[in-house]
Amino acid sequence: MASTHKKVSYHPDRADRGHTPLSAASGVEQAIGFLEGRWKLLILFHLFGGKARRFSELERAIPGVTQKMLIQQLRALERDGIVHRVAHHEVPPRVEYSLTPWGQALCPALDSLLAWAAQRPEEAETGEAAPDGANAD
Amino acid sequence: MASTHKKVSYHPDRADRGHTPLSAASGVEQAIGFLEGRWKLLILFHLFGGKARRFSELERAIPGVTQKMLIQQLRALERDGIVHRVAHHEVPPRVEYSLTPWGQALCPALDSLLAWAAQRPEEAETGEAAPDGANAD
DNA sequence: CAGAATCCAGTAAGATACTG
């Protein structure tokens, strides 16, 4: 996913020839970047309820995740200002994660993405017969 | 993106304990998956104008991309039903890429993501009091 | 011009063990 991989270390080679919409693309790329990582979305969805979740709760709720991955993505999400982390310094360590206001604002955006994905035509996989005007030059 | 690399071959381990929103997550994950890859969004943005673009046009318009990456992401986009490919079997090979209707429908969704990203508060990085300085990775 | 095939490097993701 957003893929990710790509730490987006990118060339600073933004030659803006043509009508290159790099600025717009950068914004969305960043947004996607915040979400890239195999577990980010799962974590987010578990947090969308509005209630804080403990580390082990999330670990239990997300089947194949390892502590390493969970903490890693949680930290990234926290660093990006999407989730909020609260550590209670008690004898049995308790840490709770919740969404920041900005993180909660992600919900509608994800929802439009979801709506878009739902509109996917069945014949998307098979070759189409070029219905109309599919060329310019 | 998601990085990156995750082919999302995932465990079919969807144990739905709790209120696991795996179904919703899957949809968005898929959607994000369509967009993951370092060049997908750039390509898409160049195609959002509605006009078809030639391979070399895209190659020229996107600074650091290699043919391999371009064709790879273009194929993925095509396979996902987001872009439409038309090959003219002429002596100087000409292939044009354009958005499918569904691909164009992505625009508003990307827009809400963009709007969300734009709302990011400045103090997102430093807002907390860093109770315990433990940090690594 | 458009695309395929190879080889290589960087790194995200996974498993496992250890710690406060």
Add this chain to the structure above:
DNA sequence: CAGTATCTTACTGGATTCTG
């Protein structure tokens, strides 16, 4: 409970070369 550290794997992305 909630992490941290280290090793390994495998996939992504990039460079280069070759072809119709």
